[in-house]
Amino acid sequence: MTVKIGVIGCGAIGLEHIKRITNTLSGGKIVAVNDINENNAKKIIADLHLDAKFYADGHELIRSADVDAVLVTCWGPAHKEFVLEAVKQKKYVFCEKPLATTADDCLEIVEEEMKQKKHLVQVGFMRRFDEGYVALKKTIDEGQIGAPLILHAAHRNPAVDEKYTTDMAINDTMIHEIDVLHWLLDDEYISAQVIYPRKTGNASSHLADPQIVLVETKKGIRIDVEIFVNCKYGYDIKCEVVGEDGIAYLPEPATVQTRQKAALNRPILMDWKQRFIKAYDYEIQAFINNINKGQKLNGPTSWDGYAAALTADVCVQAQQNPGKILPIKMKDRPDFYK
Amino acid sequence: MTVKIGVIGCGAIGLEHIKRITNTLSGGKIVAVNDINENNAKKIIADLHLDAKFYADGHELIRSADVDAVLVTCWGPAHKEFVLEAVKQKKYVFCEKPLATTADDCLEIVEEEMKQKKHLVQVGFMRRFDEGYVALKKTIDEGQIGAPLILHAAHRNPAVDEKYTTDMAINDTMIHEIDVLHWLLDDEYISAQVIYPRKTGNASSHLADPQIVLVETKKGIRIDVEIFVNCKYGYDIKCEVVGEDGIAYLPEPATVQTRQKAALNRPILMDWKQRFIKAYDYEIQAFINNINKGQKLNGPTSWDGYAAALTADVCVQAQQNPGKILPIKMKDRPDFYK
Amino acid sequence: MTVKIGVIGCGAIGLEHIKRITNTLSGGKIVAVNDINENNAKKIIADLHLDAKFYADGHELIRSADVDAVLVTCWGPAHKEFVLEAVKQKKYVFCEKPLATTADDCLEIVEEEMKQKKHLVQVGFMRRFDEGYVALKKTIDEGQIGAPLILHAAHRNPAVDEKYTTDMAINDTMIHEIDVLHWLLDDEYISAQVIYPRKTGNASSHLADPQIVLVETKKGIRIDVEIFVNCKYGYDIKCEVVGEDGIAYLPEPATVQTRQKAALNRPILMDWKQRFIKAYDYEIQAFINNINKGQKLNGPTSWDGYAAALTADVCVQAQQNPGKILPIKMKDRPDFYK
Amino acid sequence: MTVKIGVIGCGAIGLEHIKRITNTLSGGKIVAVNDINENNAKKIIADLHLDAKFYADGHELIRSADVDAVLVTCWGPAHKEFVLEAVKQKKYVFCEKPLATTADDCLEIVEEEMKQKKHLVQVGFMRRFDEGYVALKKTIDEGQIGAPLILHAAHRNPAVDEKYTTDMAINDTMIHEIDVLHWLLDDEYISAQVIYPRKTGNASSHLADPQIVLVETKKGIRIDVEIFVNCKYGYDIKCEVVGEDGIAYLPEPATVQTRQKAALNRPILMDWKQRFIKAYDYEIQAFINNINKGQKLNGPTSWDGYAAALTADVCVQAQQNPGKILPIKMKDRPDFYK
Ligand SMILES: NC(=O)c1ccc[n+]([C@@H]2O[C@H](COP(=O)([O-])OP(=O)(O)OC[C@H]3O[C@@H](n4cnc5c(N)ncnc54)[C@H](O)[C@@H]3O)[C@@H](O)[C@H]2O)c1
Ligand SMILES: NC(=O)c1ccc[n+]([C@@H]2O[C@H](COP(=O)([O-])OP(=O)(O)OC[C@H]3O[C@@H](n4cnc5c(N)ncnc54)[C@H](O)[C@@H]3O)[C@@H](O)[C@H]2O)c1
Ligand SMILES: NC(=O)c1ccc[n+]([C@@H]2O[C@H](COP(=O)([O-])OP(=O)(O)OC[C@H]3O[C@@H](n4cnc5c(N)ncnc54)[C@H](O)[C@@H]3O)[C@@H](O)[C@H]2O)c1
Ligand SMILES: NC(=O)c1ccc[n+]([C@@H]2O[C@H](COP(=O)([O-])OP(=O)(O)OC[C@H]3O[C@@H](n4cnc5c(N)ncnc54)[C@H](O)[C@@H]3O)[C@@H](O)[C@H]2O)c1
Incomplete structure (x- = not known):
């Protein structure tokens, strides 16, 4: 089986993930692409000869029957809405860190996921x-x-x-x-x-x-x-x-x-990009494999996304109170x- | 594009290569399988859910229009005939080491390949x-x-x-x-x-x-x-x-x-198998990628296969003349x- | 020239220093020995065939005209009195750590040394x-x-x-x-x-x-x-x-x-004793050499002894206020x- | 006890050994010095304030009642005569490598030493x-x-x-x-x-x-x-x-x-001189200590000097017959x- 993947956000890391799914990894295929920068997204489809459709609206992409799983790789403030939508649609979603910009927003995703009674979210902490x-x-x-x-x-x-x-x-x-x-x-x-x-x-x-x-x-x-x-x-x-x-x-x-x-x-x-370069391959391959085999996702969960957000908040306060x-x-x- | 691959010899390493092409690498697909041990080959097709056909005859497999490239992973003495056949059919062939059991047999392959004016052979020296x-x-x-x-x-x-x-x-x-x-x-x-x-x-x-x-x-x-x-x-x-x-x-x-x-x-x-485990992935991925992109193969050539065979022969003589x-x-x- | 050395305290480290001055280092000689445990001190003189006199009183040893320099290696609480005496007598003194048991006692030594206008004290921080x-x-x-x-x-x-x-x-x-x-x-x-x-x-x-x-x-x-x-x-x-x-x-x-x-x-x-074993040789050799050459001592000073004592005090308080x-x-x- | 040492040859390494015996090591004293370069030898005595006598003749130095042990540190071709003399006089001798310039000359020393029935020679292989x-x-x-x-x-x-x-x-x-x-x-x-x-x-x-x-x-x-x-x-x-x-x-x-x-x-x-700098100290200290304690010398023997000379000879021949x-x-x- 091949996991059909839609990508929201084709910036630096989005493009990297599209390339690795297409050229290096096994079992996944990019079928849908969205970005607020339409030209760039379309250029990527063309340059990489992707057999993929452009969606002007990320939510539409998520809901499309063609899409099995979603990669949320747009900028951080937009993560929450797309992850939440994906969870509501009971679709698997890989979200680049952060899961959301506040601990509370992360908790909202956590709660929605529990309501769906299914582990659907993997956060992009590749280490x-x-x-x-x-x-x-x-x-x-x-x-x-x-x-x-x-x-x-x-x-x-x-x-x-x-x-x-x-x-x-x-x-x-x-x-x-x-x-x-x-x-x-x-x-x-x-x-x-x-x-x-x-x-x-x-x-x-x-x-x-x-x-x-x-x-x-x-x-x-x-x-x-x-x-x-x-x-x-x-x-x-x-x-x-x-x-x-x-x-x-x-x-x-x-x-x-x-x-x-x-x-x-x-x-x-x-160059930091070289240090964990293979971990990016492995996290996405694990995401694809677990979906393909109907196994529980084994990467960072939305709860981990919440824990990270909350801890980071306190650390920032601690910076202000040396x-x-x-x-x-x-x-x-x-x-x-x- | 997907390279359609036929495998001759489904023993230890043959099975490993079938698995990596199917589960780990990108751009290749096992479509044909041969082994003198028919039961074993068929069991592998079934166990791994391969969308592949069994061929009772390795030469037939090579000539099949369904097959773009061949993996020769049977025991050493049979390598030569299959590699030679593949070259004659102008098909890409990845041959596990040794290319052939004598330096002369290697040279025969070298000459046939030069006649075809195309680099078709990659030998499995994964290091x-x-x-x-x-x-x-x-x-x-x-x-x-x-x-x-x-x-x-x-x-x-x-x-x-x-x-x-x-x-x-x-x-x-x-x-x-x-x-x-x-x-x-x-x-x-x-x-x-x-x-x-x-x-x-x-x-x-x-x-x-x-x-x-x-x-x-x-x-x-x-x-x-x-x-x-x-x-x-x-x-x-x-x-x-x-x-x-x-x-x-x-x-x-x-x-x-x-x-x-x-x-x-x-x-x-x-365990020696762990030491170069990724090199096996990389050699086969390179074989597939080069075929896919119409590039010259960049692994060990049939000439390297000949050089290795000849050198090994002299070293064995040197063992006998300390x-x-x-x-x-x-x-x-x-x-x-x- | 040979530096004539008197030792106060012949316990574990005192004995070690006596041995190294006698058997390993150059330029120094043990001429006087004191310990409240008289038998032990005399036994050491005999066992090591030292050409040294036993003194029942450490202060007398310090004042003896035979003694150029003093090693204070008795237990910590007695360090201060002997170091102070030596400084007053304008004799060089090597004192095992601690210089004294309180920062204030260390300061008393510091002041006496400044009064003498000469660097006379080296503390045994061998690192x-x-x-x-x-x-x-x-x-x-x-x-x-x-x-x-x-x-x-x-x-x-x-x-x-x-x-x-x-x-x-x-x-x-x-x-x-x-x-x-x-x-x-x-x-x-x-x-x-x-x-x-x-x-x-x-x-x-x-x-x-x-x-x-x-x-x-x-x-x-x-x-x-x-x-x-x-x-x-x-x-x-x-x-x-x-x-x-x-x-x-x-x-x-x-x-x-x-x-x-x-x-x-x-x-x-x-075994910690092995870790800085040579540093003990070098600190004592430097003490001897500097005296011999009329150079300023280059090891830890009495000021360093004070700084260590004060810092240690605050750290102990910090232990009580985690x-x-x-x-x-x-x-x-x-x-x-x- | 102090070993009274005479030195024959005050070039680079001779001077080093004189310095270490005088300033760093324990139990030995330079009492006699010889070199064909009289001025240089005398200058060293003066510069280092040695309490030592200059001998114009190395053999006389060896025979002097003042000298317990000899250091042969002149150039290689003169080693044999002085070592042989020392052995004949039953005096301990530390000889810088080589023991002698030919294997046969080394054997002569070996035989003389066996005749004396005492291990008298240590060769300066400091490693x-x-x-x-x-x-x-x-x-x-x-x-x-x-x-x-x-x-x-x-x-x-x-x-x-x-x-x-x-x-x-x-x-x-x-x-x-x-x-x-x-x-x-x-x-x-x-x-x-x-x-x-x-x-x-x-x-x-x-x-x-x-x-x-x-x-x-x-x-x-x-x-x-x-x-x-x-x-x-x-x-x-x-x-x-x-x-x-x-x-x-x-x-x-x-x-x-x-x-x-x-x-x-x-x-x-x-700088090669730094690599084994302490080994020079240790070899000479061991030489002195063993003499002082009446123990058998534990460094390279004259037999080792012979073995080295013979092996080196064959290696040089092997150089000529690659x-x-x-x-x-x-x-x-x-x-x-x-
Ligand atoms: N795991 C890591 O090591 C790692 C490394 C780099 C980036 N990241 C994360 O990945 C995310 C993206 O980072 P980047 O470096 O690729 O940034 P980038 O700025 O290069 O790309 C962001 C892309 O998102 C698009 N975008 C923004 N808002 C959108 C929206 N509402 N809908 C659709 N597309 C939208 C932008 O047009 C842009 O193409 C960030 O959250 C970042 O923290 C993680
Ligand atoms: N590159 C490496 O590190 C490496 C490692 C292991 C093996 N190899 C090489 O791979 C080859 C296979 O080794 P293996 O360990 O898999 O051996 P194996 O004995 O496990 O498997 C050999 C397979 O070839 C089949 N076979 C034999 N003759 C055949 C023929 N004429 N036609 C079709 N199939 C035939 C056998 O039935 C068997 O299934 C050898 O040449 C070996 O040197 C290379
Ligand atoms: N620099 C280091 O790494 C290091 C290591 C060990 C010990 N030390 C220090 O050395 C000192 C001695 O330690 P030790 O392990 O040898 O202890 P120890 O108990 O083995 O020896 C102390 C000796 O001092 C004698 N003594 C006690 N009071 C005396 C006095 N008033 N007059 C004369 N002699 C007296 C005792 O009889 C005993 O022989 C301590 O201050 C210790 O902190 C330093
Ligand atoms: N063990 C080592 O690592 C090591 C290192 C350096 C030198 N060496 C050996 O030490 C020896 C001396 O080497 P060096 O570098 O000091 O050489 P050098 O040329 O610096 O010194 C040799 C000295 O011997 C004197 N001399 C020559 N013939 C003499 C004689 N017949 N009687 C008295 N004195 C005489 C010379 O005047 C000179 O002062 C050589 O045999 C060399 O191989 C060993």
């Missing part, structure tokens, strides 16, 4: 499909390091542009740690604190960079995340889990080691999402 | 599609280490069974180094010598293990390959290229590092294969 | 003489990573006994980080906060383990120190300095890497110690 | 005292990797000057591997073969560089040593021992790892040296 994180989770779950107690993480970018603001360190950068770490630890967040180290001379004047976010979980695990978006040296993701019996590290990408010019060295990526420990008051997780 | 080797080749080709002078390689297996004989160290094990190293160095082999180190107590009585094969190239590069098929500790592939300005190493698989029990450690694979340096008298590479 | 820290400091001071912004540290012990209490995590364990890190960063501490992660099941019931101490410096650098004294896997010291242009790591001890039993691994020490950021109100550093 | 090699030997001797089967080594230098000739690759460079590897493996050499890889463009026209020397041991272990003295990137020593159950590697020096400029990197030394396997016909090791 859960990264082989490194998967292997790290396996190491933890096998009990190799005992119960996790502390997690040291870092999210480093070589540079960001002028438009990048302090809150984006949470909403655009750390958001990926927010999602992946509670999944990794099988836990939930209960408080957050932000502290500001000495500022790098390489950041724009309005930006606090680096930052350290300290998060506590229900089980008492303490997470520290260094966010450093003008670190210059490379795009680098660190995750070190300290357990009762040992420590486990997120693998670094396998690169060619050399001995050159008085040094043993291994390249570090400069040194203060703020509670993260999450609703009880419904059985439906356990 | 050329391994990301590690590709990155290593890029490092060399970019000139980071200057002109290569020496290459130290090792091919280690935890254990082999009683049926594994001394010559298989060349024909089944080192054959992958034989293919991939001359591609990596963009060079050709001119001599070989075998030396036998102290034998491990873990090998069966009839088997010389480990062995060291010393190979010289046209450019004067010296290659030493340690073959150790009862090394116990893991499946491990080493490739270190010493150049005028530096050294480059084949990356090791990215695994989870831990600190546990008084050691910093990283797992090493025990310490002797034997010449590898390869024919001149025709322009067609440059 | 400053560890080749790893020295190399790390050089890397930072050369500007390789730009201005330091964040420092991530960890101090891990496989296990501690029942007598180890929560405050000892500061006073006996982290005290070494307290000294070495401000030297490394050429900076001073201004605040501290303690947070308690989930407790390991391997710690005794009365002990909080692990702990995280967050320290801020005058320049704004943020330091986080994980103290984990029942980590099981090994004695392990981590120091990662994040700068504007890059990151530098404290080297790990050079140990034999192996490939064994499906893993690439390197041993980690279990989550609270407490100020470290250090006196202004006198020019004498700049 | 046996390097902590890395010692740890590697321990790993092997503990049986962690099972019986050794193969050893891959490399000796790389950034560059050599015009005066460096092809045979020096054996006599000055690989000589250290020749000594240390048979000690490491507790074995003896029985044959050697040299092969010449493609030559680097960075070597002078008369020099073959790199070279590969293949050596076989009595137990059947196969050793390959890559000698590459214009490798440009650094001074780098590699030793990888392949055993029945695993592999062990010589540790690399512990250096500061950084993340900088798109790379994870660790410095490699450029590809030929030449036998190394060593005399039977006398019980005295077992």
Whole structure:
């Protein structure tokens, strides 16, 4: 069987997903495309020789009988309406992060999904499909390091542009740690604190960079995340889990080691797009395969979308109250999402 | 477009390729299947719900108008007849290694292919599609280490069974180094010598293990390959290229590092099948994509199949004359294969 | 010239220092020995064939014309009186950490030393003489990573006994980080906060383990120190300095890497005594050499002893007020110690 | 007790040894100095404020009642006469490598030493005292990797000057591997073969560089040593021992790892003098300590000096007969040296 897919939003990531479904992955086909920028969407259909129809209205696309599943890849503020529509139509929907721009909007989707009594939503937090994180989770779950107690993480970018603001360190950068770490630890967040180290001379004047976010979980695990978006040296993701019996590290990408010019060295990526490039393939392939086999989706759920949104909100407040420990008051997780 | 593929030989690797084309890769479809074991072939069609026809005769399968391209994955001695037939029918053919069991038989295929004036054959030396080797080749080709002078390689297996004989160290094990190293160095082999180190107590009585094969190239590069098929500790592939300005190493698989029990450690694979698992996907995907786009095949050619067969023959003779340096008298590479 | 040394306190570390001065180092000689345990001190003189006199009174030993320099290696509460005496006598004194048990007592020594207008005191914080820290400091001071912004540290012990209490995590364990890190960063501490992660099941019931101490410096650098004294896997010291242009790591001890039993691994020490074993040699050799050459002592000063004591005090208060950021109100550093 | 030491030859290494005995090590004192360059020797006495007498004649120095032990650090051709004299006088002698310039001369010393029935000679192959090699030997001797089967080594230098000739690759460079590897493996050499890889463009026209020397041991272990003295990137020593159950590697020096400029990197030394700098301390300290304690010397013996000389001779012949396997016909090791 082939899953017939409609795409809403053909910008940067939308186009990437269209290409991977068409050229790389198996079992899915782009049959419908929508974007408020009609010309661009049509150009993509033509350029990639897609056997797909353009829809001027995203809601119409969702309701079309031709469409089995929807990809919501338009800009964030429009996610909620399309995801909600898809759920109401009982159609599978893959929504790029964020699920919605507020925790309350996320909850609305959660409730609609529970009403439909079916897991229909997958959120685009692709790190859960990264082989490194998967292997790290396996190491933890096998009990190799005992119960996790502390997690040291870092999210480093070589540079960001002028438009990048302090809150984006949470909403655009750390958001990926927010999602992946509670999944990794099988836990939930209960408080957050932000502290500001000495500022790098390489950041724009309005930006606090680096930052350290300290998060506590229900089980008492303490997470520290260094966010450093003008670190210059490379795009680098660190995750070190300290357990009762040992420590486990997120693998670094396998690169060619050399001995050159008085040094043993291994390249570090400069471009974040390369770091999790395969995880994008795997998340979409999993989405397609699970639909095809009638299995439950195994990626981030709409509940995870809500948890991420709420946690990010508190972290942003914590940014505004440096040194203060703020509670993260999450609703009880419904059985439906356990 | 979808490449319609016929498979001859549904044993271990044949089945793997059928599965990946059907479930993982894009742009290809299994439409025809042949095996001398009819029941097994039919069972595979049924189990995997293939929309494919069984052919009792491999030659008929090749000639069928339904079939665009052929996968020859039956046992080695039967490769030649099917590849030759496919070439004569001007059909693309992916042949598992070896291309044929003798260098002369390989040459026959080479000549037929040149007669057809079209590159139709890809041999299943998958390491050329391994990301590690590709990155290593890029490092060399970019000139980071200057002109290569020496290459130290090792091919280690935890254990082999009683049926594994001394010559298989060349024909089944080192054959992958034989293919991939001359591609990596963009060079050709001119001599070989075998030396036998102290034998491990873990090998069966009839088997010389480990062995060291010393190979010289046209450019004067010296290659030493340690073959150790009862090394116990893991499946491990080493490739270190010493150049005028530096050294480059084949990356090791990215695994989870831990600190546990008084050691910093990283797992090493025990199962060879896992080591190049993605390279199989990539070689077949490249085969399909190149056909689909009307591009020249970019994998190992029938000439490479001949070069591997001839080199392996000399290495086996060198095994029988330990310490002797034997010449590898390869024919001149025709322009067609440059 | 040979520096004639008197030792006060011949317990574990006192004996070690006597041995290294006698058997390993150059330029010094043990000529006088004191301990409240007379038998033990005399036994050491006899066993090691020392050409040394026993003194029943430490103060008399200090004042003896035979003694050029004093080693104070008795238990902590007695350090102050002997150091003070030595300074008053204008004799060089090497005092094991702590300089004194309170910050005020340390200040008394500082003042006496300033009165003497001569640098006479070296405190036994040996890490400053560890080749790893020295190399790390050089890397930072050369500007390789730009201005330091964040420092991530960890101090891990496989296990501690029942007598180890929560405050000892500061006073006996982290005290070494307290000294070495401000030297490394050429900076001073201004605040501290303690947070308690989930407790390991391997710690005794009365002990909080692990702990995280967050320290801020005058320049704004943020330091986080994980103290984990029942980590099981090994004695392990981590120091990662994040700068504007890059990151530098404290080297790990050079140990034999192996490939064994499906893993690439390197041993980690279990015994803390081995970790900085050479640094003890180097600190005492430097003490002797500087005296011999009439050079200024280059180890931790009495001011550093004061800074460590004060910082440790605030950290212990911070332990009692988890989550609270407490100020470290250090006196202004006198020019004498700049 | 203090060992009173006389030094014959105050060139580069002689001066180094004088300095370390005087300033760094314990238990020895320079009391006598000789060099054909009288001015230089006297200048050293003066500059270092040595309490030592100048001898115009090395033999007289050896015979002087003031001298307990002799260091022979003059140029190679003069080693034999002084070592022989010392042995005849039953004085301990530390001789820089080589023991003598021919295997026969070495044997003469061996015989004289046996006649004296006392182990008096230590040869200056310092690598046996390097902590890395010692740890590697321990790993092997503990049986962690099972019986050794193969050893891959490399000796790389950034560059050599015009005066460096092809045979020096054996006599000055690989000589250290020749000594240390048979000690490491507790074995003896029985044959050697040299092969010449493609030559680097960075070597002078008369020099073959790199070279590969293949050596076989009595137990059947196969050793390959890559000698590459214009490798440009650094001074780098590699030793990888392949055993029945695993592999062990010589540790690399512990250096500061950084993340900088798109790379994870660790410095490699450029200056060979730094690589084994501590091993020089340890070999001389061991020499002094063993004399002081009346223990048998535990460094390379005169027999080892003979074994190195003979092996080097055969390797040089093998250089002249590339590809030929030449036998190394060593005399039977006398019980005295077992
Ligand atoms: N998972 C990741 O790592 C990752 C990476 C990049 C982007 N994203 C997310 O993907 C989303 C899209 O990001 P992008 O980089 O592709 O942005 P983009 O600006 O390149 O593309 C957004 C597209 O949406 C279209 N669009 C906007 N409003 C629409 C509407 N109401 N209906 C239909 N189309 C509409 C725009 O015309 C544009 O083509 C964002 O939510 C972003 O956070 C996720
Ligand atoms: N590239 C690699 O890493 C790799 C790995 C494994 C196998 N191979 C190669 O693949 C080939 C197959 O290996 P395998 O492990 O799958 O073997 P296998 O024995 O499992 O399967 C061989 C199949 O071929 C069938 N067969 C034999 N003769 C036939 C004929 N004349 N016509 C049709 N079918 C016939 C058999 O019935 C069997 O099903 C071999 O040449 C082997 O060297 C390559
Ligand atoms: N730098 C380090 O890493 C390090 C390591 C160990 C100990 N230390 C420090 O060294 C000091 C000694 O520790 P230790 O482990 O050797 O303890 P210890 O208990 O083994 O030895 C202390 C000795 O001091 C003697 N002593 C006590 N009071 C005395 C007095 N008034 N006059 C003379 N002698 C007296 C005791 O009899 C005993 O022999 C402590 O301050 C400790 O913190 C530092
Ligand atoms: N173990 C090592 O790593 C190592 C390193 C360097 C040198 N060496 C060895 O040490 C020896 C000396 O090397 P170097 O680099 O110091 O050389 P050098 O040329 O710097 O010094 C040699 C000294 O010996 C003196 N000399 C020569 N003949 C003499 C004689 N008959 N009597 C007294 N003095 C005499 C010379 O005047 C000179 O001062 C050589 O054998 C060399 O192979 C070993």
